[in-house]
Amino acid sequence: xxxYLVALLGGIILGLxxxxxxxxxxxxxxxxxxxKGLIMPMxxxxxxxxxxxxxxxxxxxxxxxxxxxAFDNQISRSFYAYALAGxxxxxxxxxxxxxxxxxxxxxxxRLSLRSTLATITFMLTGxxxxxxxxxxxxxxx
Amino acid sequence: MKQHVIAFIAGxxxxxxxxxxxxxxxxxxxxxxxxxxxxxxxxxFVMIGAIAVHLVALRLTFRRxxxxxxxxxxxxxxxxxxxxxxxxxxxxxxxxxxTGFCPGPALTSLPKATTExxxxxxxxxxxxxxxxxxxxxxxxxxxxSQIK
Numbered sequence: 001x002x003x004y005l006v007a008l009l010g011g012i013i014l015g016l017x018x019x020x021x022x023x024x025x026x027x028x029x030x031x032x033x034x035x036k037g038l039i040m041p042m043x044x045x046x047x048x049x050x051x052x053x054x055x056x057x058x059x060x061x062x063x064x065x066x067x068x069x070a071f072d073n074q075i076s077r078s079f080y081a082y083a084l085a086g087x088x089x090x091x092x093x094x095x096x097x098x099x100x101x102x103x104x105x106x107x108x109x110r111l112s113l114r115s116t117l118a119t120i121t122f123m124l125t126g127x128x129x130x131x132x133x134x135x136x137x138x139x140x141x
Numbered sequence: 142m143k144q145h146v147i148a149f150i151a152g153x154x155x156x157x158x159x160x161x162x163x164x165x166x167x168x169x170x171x172x173x174x175x176x177x178x179x180x181x182x183x184x185x186f187v188m189i190g191a192i193a194v195h196l197v198a199l200r201l202t203f204r205r206x207x208x209x210x211x212x213x214x215x216x217x218x219x220x221x222x223x224x225x226x227x228x229x230x231x232x233x234x235x236x237x238x239x240t241g242f243c244p245g246p247a248l249t250s251l252p253k254a255t256t257e258x259x260x261x262x263x264x265x266x267x268x269x270x271x272x273x274x275x276x277x278x279x280x281x282x283x284x285x286s287q288i289k
Contacts, residue, residue, distance in 0.1 A: 003163065003183065004182065004183065004186045005186075006161060006162065006163070007162045007163060007183045007184075007186035007187045007190070008162075008186045008187070008189065008190040009161065009162070009190065010158045010159070010160075010161040010162020010163070010164070010187055010190065011158070011162055011186060011187035011188060011189060011190020011191040011192075011193075011194075012158075012190040012191065012193075012194050013154060013155075013157060013158030013161065013162075013190075014155060014158040014159070014162075014187065014190070014191040014195075015190060015191040015192065015193065015194030015195040015198065016154065016158075016194060016198075017151045017152075017154035017155040017158060018151075018155075018191070018195045019194065019195055019198040019199065019202060020147065020150065020151050020154065021147065021148070021151040022199065022202050022208065022214065023198075023202045023205075023208060023209060024143075024144070024147040024208055024209045024210045025144050025147050025148065025151075025208060025210055025211060026207065026208030026210075026211040026213060026214040026215050027215050028215070028216065028217065029151060029155065031155075031243075031244040031245040031248065032244045032269075035244055035248065035265075035266075035269075036269045039266050039269060039270070040269065040270065040273075047145055048144050048145050048148040049148070051145040051146070051148040051149040051152065052148040052149065052151060052152035053152060053248065054149065054152070055148070055149040055150065055151070055152025055153035055154075055155075055156065056152040056153065056155065056156040056245075056248050056249055057156075057248065057249075057251060057252055058153065059152070059153040059154075059156035059157050059160070059249070060156050060160065060165075060248070060249040060250060060251060060252045060253070061252035063156070063157065063160040063249075064250075064252055064253050067160075068253075070160045070161070070163070070165055070166070071160070071165050071166065071250050071253050072166050072168075073166065073167050073168065073241075073255075073257070074166070074167075074168040075167050075168050075171055075240070075241060077239070077240050077257070079256060079257065079260050081239055081240055082240050082242075082256075082257045082258075082260040082261045082264070083260045083261070083263075083264045084236070084239060084264070085236040085237070085239035085240040085242060085261060085264070086236070086242075086247075086260060086261040086262065086263065086264025086265040086266075086267075086268060087236070087264045087265070087267060087268040087271075088232050088233065088235050088236025088239070088268065089233055089236035089237060089242070089243060089244065089247075089261075089265050089268065090264065090265035090266060090267060090268020090269040090270075090271070090272075091229075091232055091268040091269070091271055091272055091275070092229050092230065092231070092232030092233025092234070092235070092236055092268075093229070093233050093244060093269070094229065094268065094269045094272030095225050095226075095228060095229025095232065095272060095276070096225070096226050096227075096228075096229025096230035096231075096232070096233055097217070097219075097225075097226065097229070098230075099233060099243050099244045099245070100237075100243045100244075100245065101155070101244070101245050103230070104188060105188070105191045105192060105195060106195065107217075108192055108196075109191075109192050109195035109196040109199050110199060110216070111196075112217070113220075113222065114217070114219065114220065114221075114222060114226055117222060117226070117227065117230075118226055118227070118229075118230040119230075121227055121230040121231050121234060122230045122231065122233045122234030122237060123174070123234065124231075124234065125230075125231045125232075125233075125234030125235050125238070126174040126234040126235070126237045126238035127174045127175075127176050127234075127238065128234075128235070128238070129174070129234065129235045129236075129237070129238025129239055130171055130174040130175045130178075130238040131175075131176075131177055133238070133239065134171070134175055134178055135177060135178070141239065
């Protein structure tokens, strides 16, 4: 199958997972929010988050065992870049109340203006960041 | 109990979708954001697939008064476009473009246990912990400047 069709199929699965979560549990499937609520837990609100993240980790582990190419990384970045990126992603999603899943998939599907503007913003600054690193810094940081 | 099973299935399915669609390969994300380089539209197809399905399925879902396992739908109540939303999302994007990881693909890739992904997820957690004190500092600073 053509990689773009596989990407479309993968996207459909993401949409189905998001629907399942809203239809049964009544919650927005936003990874940054689910993860944040797990590492800064409130009483009675931990177990479902743990189940969700464990599901992700278990599937990631099985997928990696069967098909490690799906986790290829052809970009070269220093450990400092990964640490800085993680810090910015953690702070940014906490202040902006969401990431690619919560704003990008669920929010836009709900026709939320906040999520649509958030998605446009992080795609634009993402492009700026890539331009800086790939074109002004020669692809290494 | 059933909610936890659903959460587990939804998390598994979501991670599967991410890995299948190539979102756990950071160069595909960088390629999508690299509009002045060799553009890779993979992420666009993923978003189209996800939003097309979810948009329609949500409308059907919201015909119900409540979800199947809970008393009510928990939806974001805030409607205002705040500086926090825009600046926060902007900061997230800068970090996203730096290494091509956002929270979902990073957590799905965590079992690969490379130093890169461990650094990223660890720093992401620290960034989330820093949100509260920074937020408090900012709002105190704002209220002080308003008093003056």
